[in-house]
Amino acid sequence: xxxxxxxxxxxxxxxxxxxxxxxxxxxxxxxxxxxxxxxxxxxxxxxxxxxxxxxxxxxxxxxxxxxxxxxxxxxxxxxxxxxxxxxxxxxxxxxxxxxxxxxxxxxxxxxxxxxxxxxxxxxxxxxxxxxxxxxxxxxxxxxxxxxxxxxxxxxxxxxxxxxxxxxxxxxxxxxxxxxxxxxxxxxxxxxxxxxxxxxx
Numbered sequence: 346x347x348x349x350x351x352x353x354x355x356x357x358x359x360x361x362x363x364x365x366x367x368x369x370x371x372x373x374x375x376x377x378x379x380x381x382x383x384x385x386x387x388x389x390x391x392x393x394x395x396x397x398x399x400x401x402x403x404x405x406x407x408x409x410x411x412x413x414x415x416x417x418x419x420x421x422x423x424x425x426x427x428x429x430x431x432x433x434x435x436x437x438x439x440x441x442x443x444x445x446x447x448x449x450x451x452x453x454x455x456x457x458x459x460x461x462x463x464x465x466x467x468x469x470x471x472x473x474x475x476x477x478x479x480x481x482x483x484x485x486x487x488x489x490x491x492x493x494x495x496x497x498x499x500x501x502x503x504x505x506x507x508x509x510x511x512x513x514x515x516x517x518x519x520x521x522x523x524x525x526x527x528x529x530x531x532x533x534x535x536x537x538x539x540x541x542x543x544x545x
Contacts, residue, residue, distance in 0.1 A: 348514055349507035352386050352462060356469040359390035369398050382437050389430050390466045396423040397470050421534070427463070428529045434459035435526045438517070448520045454513055457524055461510045468506060472499050 355377075363371065373391050377384035402408070403416045438458045478484065478492035516522040532538040 347511045349510050352465060353469060355383055355386045356390040356466050359387050360394055360469060360473050363391060363394045369395050385430060385434050392423060392427050393466050393470060396420060425534060431459045431463050432528060434462060442517050445518060445520050447523045451521055451523045453525060454522055457526055458513055465506055465510060468503055475499055
């Protein structure tokens with residue numbers, strides 16, 4: 346089983362587990378051990394799934410303004426947790442391939458493996474929710490047909506992205522590519538770099 350096959354299986358498990366209660370306040374029950382990469386993948390997709398629903402809720406035109414502000418804070422924290430987790434997954438890959446002899450003509454990728462995995466996790470959510478639209482009994486046939494066309498594209502993208510990630514990992518393992526990790530430097534979260542905060 347390839348890395349992406351394992352990841353997709355775990356992502357879909359997290360999505361299914363979340364939708365048992367379909368509530369953003371549901372506590373996570375991660376079935377994998379803390380030191381396993383599977384644990385990080387499950388947590389990654391759980392965070393993405395909760396945030397997906399945060400984004401739905403905050404777009405309610407009738408939402409109470411104070412509730413919206415509170416929810417925006419939760420979205421900000423979720424984004425930070427997501428970024429931190431991507432960096433943890435990249436650290437896993439760095440350790441996994443730490444003994445690889447890198448070829449002199451090795452090239453670097455436009456993004457690290459974990460940021461590609463981040464996109465793969467979110468893609469599973471798009472597929473899940475687009476499939477929901479296709480299956481709706483209260484929607485018109487025209488709506489369902491449009492959603493089916495979109496779903497077909499997402500499924501094709503899933504194959505392409507999975508293939509690209511597995512190829513990237515194979516190239517890193519063989520020394521044909523090398524990875525560098527640039528830690529996210531989000532200035533708006535830092536009281537020393539956000540002028541709205543440090544000028545107060």
